[in-house]
Amino acid sequence: SLASTAVTCFTRGLDLRKETEDVLCPANCPLWQFYVFGDGVYASLSSVCGAAIHWGVITNAGGAVRVQTLPGQENYPAVNANGIQSQVLTRWASSFSVTRTKNTALEAVGRSVSTARPSTGKRPKKPLDKKAGNKDCKADIAFLIDGSYNIGQRRFNLQKNFVGKVAVMLGIGTEGPHVGVVQASEHPKIEFYLKNFTAAKEVLFAIKELGFRGGNSNTGKALKHTAQKFFSLENGARKGIPKIIVVFLDGWPSDDIEEAGIVAREFGVNVFIVSVAKPTTEELGMVQDIGFIDKAVCRNNGFFSYQMPTWFGTTKYVKPLVQKLCSHEQMLCSKTCYNSVNIGFLIDGSSSVGDSNFRLVLEFISNVAKAFEISDIGSKIAAVQFTYDQRTEFSFTDYTTKEKVLSAIRNIRYMSGGTATGDAISFTTRNVFGPMKDGPNKNFLVVLTDGQSYDDVRGPAAAAQKAGITVFSVGVAWAPLDDLKDMASEPRESHTFFTREFTGLEQMIPDIIRGICKDFLDSKQ
Template sequence: MRSLTLGLFCLLCCDAVRVDPSDRRRPRPSVLSRGRNDSAVQSNSVESLCKGKPLDFVFIIDSSRSVRPSDYEKVKIFITNILAFLDVGPEATRVGLLQYGSVVQNEFSLNTYSRKADVERAVKAMDHLASGTMTGLAIQYTMETAFTEPEGARPADMHIPRIAMIVTDGRPQDTVEEVAAQARQAGIQIFAIGVGRVDMNTLRAIGSEPHSEHVYLVANFSQIETLTSVFQSNLCGGTDLCSVMDHQCDHLCVSTPASYMCRCRKGYTLNSDGKTCRTEDPCDVMDHGCAHICANVPGVPGYECRCRLGYELSEDARTCRKIDYCDLGNHGCQHDCVSSPESYICRCTRGYVLNLDGKTCSKIDRCALGDHGCEHECVNTEDVFFCKCREGYIIRPDNKTCKKLDPCSLGNHGCEHDCVNTEDSFVCRCREGYKLRPDNRTCKKAVCGDGVMDLVFVIDGSKSLGPANFELVKKFVNGIVDSLDVSGTGTHVGLLQYSSKVRTEFILGQYSSGRDINRAVSQMQYMGRGSMTGAALHHMFEHSFSAKEGARPDIPRVSIVFTDGRSQDDVSKWATKAKDAGITIYALGVGKAIEEELREIASEPDDKHLYYAEDFSNMGEITDKLKSRICKEKPSPQDMCKCENVMLFQRQVNEQLRRLTQNIDVVSKRMETLENQLGHK
């Protein structure tokens, strides 16, 4: 309370000296509006007021878009008015300035200018940033950069007051409380000036205490000039409070323009109470360079480096090296010595065990331990053991049990691929994709060529498919063709592409080799229009399997229908006709294909004739399944004959039943007429 009362008294006295009663009746012009002679008078007056008061002074100016250009110019005038009563010079007051918006822009540092005129010229030349309001970022820059010795701040031990004056007109877009507190703790005295709708709590969080001397709020930029005389009194006038107050500083008291602060002598640091001092912990504040432990020495300024257990300090008194107890040469280990943090231990090489004396080693007889698990014989080696079988037996994969020698192991079985032992002999087997030849030894590649068929592809070329996916469909077709025995007497292949129309790419028997078909498929042009699957099935049924287009009598007929979406016409009618005519249909759908349509197209059962993939990346898997199914279930000519005979018989029976039903209807009507005639009689 005593401090506050004395401070208020000083302010009142300074105001009484600064304002002449006769001047109260007329407005006082700003410093910039005075003439050259008046400026000289003012300069002399201020020089006497600020004599012997060197400062490190940094302006922090809000240059956000909310500050209008005209108001920005008023801020520049206010800065120039403050400069008017400061004694600017390298050994007097040093001035720096930064402005901020979304970023911080340093206009000039504390060591940039040594003359007041140069500072004023730089202030007038400033350009408005007109961006955000990152006040916290600006305070952080001031603390970490602006008040550093490279930027012109004088060393802390010179006790030159560090003053920051913030002028802002809006709410910060970042937090200011923590960084402002850090800046004040670092010895920066902060004056916070708010203009307009600035939150007073925000200004108090920024400014130093007492807030009555460091925090100011004016209604608009026109009124900011009224603060000039207040800051002139705070910065240049006042009493040396350290000499008149019971400051209670433990070491040193340093007067500031509006208050005082306690400082500590070298080797000490200020406590949180801001008054008492404690001895600095060199290990905390210095780059001690100790590799392990930094220890303060009681009663002696400084520190010493120490090492953890099992290490010793090197000659540089900072780094540590591991103590190798084994190098001392007195360990007595028979085999190996291994250092530990506090001592050493002896170890034995592989195949040996450490004796009870902890130093000597004995060879391990692993077979004698009885847990080797060998069925026949156990044989010790230098460091392990292995199992051995008696003559006529060989070791099993578990390397412990034995089995009787097998014929395949003799190497004269003659199997081209794999030899498989049986109970008393062996058999030859082929790897996947091959089958055994009649000699039961050699293998041949398995192809879907043991039967013959007429195969017609019905391929969707609609717009929804797209050119890239159409190329994948062509690869799919060629993949199926490669698995077939295509020849003049073997399998024949034809292909339809459909969109809004149906186009025959090539008919059955047009090509007599798989290579020619592959070439024809690769040269197919994408149609890219509608999706008339029903029309394609109609064409396949009535034309593709006709003798005119190469279909052969008594040869199984198979069709693979590919689609990627809903058909624009009915598929059921012509799919049913084709299946009733003995054509086996495999339906393959991808992407947006409709399952109900696929079931109507595919032969029964569905699980063998219907395939679906969510996208074209799964086409390869479906291709393999479809090739396997076609090869396995391709009907032989004999089966087709049996099937056609059964179907013919069924059609004949259905026709006889139809005629019988008609005759029954005729008889029923005649009986009804006869009954009516008898009833009338």
């Protein structure tokens, strides 16, 4: 016989890993909160304990259930049984059935656990699991709801109901999705932040309480405001979790939404647009841009736009939207050039540079590094100094915060010596970038030199580029332009920089950052 697994009211078929699994359902699950699809054969999205009560295997006193995985079905019917109304689903990838467990000893355990309420052994476990939420769905979501005169009070309430259903099905919890709501009207209003609630019940209540604001649907303005202000760490955004804005649009936006879409992408936010009730013919004349949806969403690939014909009967649209929002790997806009690059600096420490100019070089590097989001899961910085020899000042994995990286740059000591740039590039490619080659980040090397190299730079630079490293060359004073161009990645003009004086390095900072971002975006298209 199988050992049984204690589950929560909200455990779904798809949360179980085995073909056949014996589970123990807790007592007193709230029947109205069960999501069950089908009758006898249930879609794996259904609550296991909900299905077991629906099929009559157990009552609300809980108990032992055997869950058997089955293939997906074309159709799951809606049937009302034992106080639970199951829902229709047209098609789903896998199913399960529920039966009584053969093992009577287990049955007894199941009962005693669920009826012995005061026993401290079992009781505290349940709220914990529910609090954690759906761990398979990692997302920080802002629902940007339409509060304009376009939608009106009645449809506004239907919109709230829909958002509430989506919030419940997401499986909100401390380790699951977190959500907040922003209302778009004349001026956007953040109704509540990600940090305010971490339980579905609280979120539902907060959504019910929202008042209708009215005014123009300045969706562009609201989207931009949300992208810039909503996802700060102090407002509850979590590091490394995809940021998502779901924009609900009734009809059309009354302002420009394209620029807001660009801002959202720059901030690493994934924008979805749920459009309801297409604009009527007369309204179309007032729409600034008929292709507005394609321009505002994260990517114009069909995944980020979602249409519903009306606000009535929207239940069947809840699940497919939730599936999209939980598809971690589809969130193409989470990665930005600021949080997904490794930048290695190769610094000329030859005698011609001199102490005070060397300080200016370090300042330049600090200011470039400062622009990026450095963390264990974000961008990373490394530095190598060279003369005839090479010295790794710090590697990509040494420091994972911006403060530590900047402090390490300040502490670099000037070596003084000859100039062997080619050897230094080979050294850096092998020792500093080598360990990172299968990582998720895109690799960049910024070479800073003030003179002629004693060795060949073309071969080592070509090898670096072949290894997937984009090279920017920055020359000062006597650095020959031919060497700089030979080291730089294609197109060479935009990857080669030169200044007569070390003080000129400062002006290049924005162009280098922009160049890295441009290469990053081009590599993603």
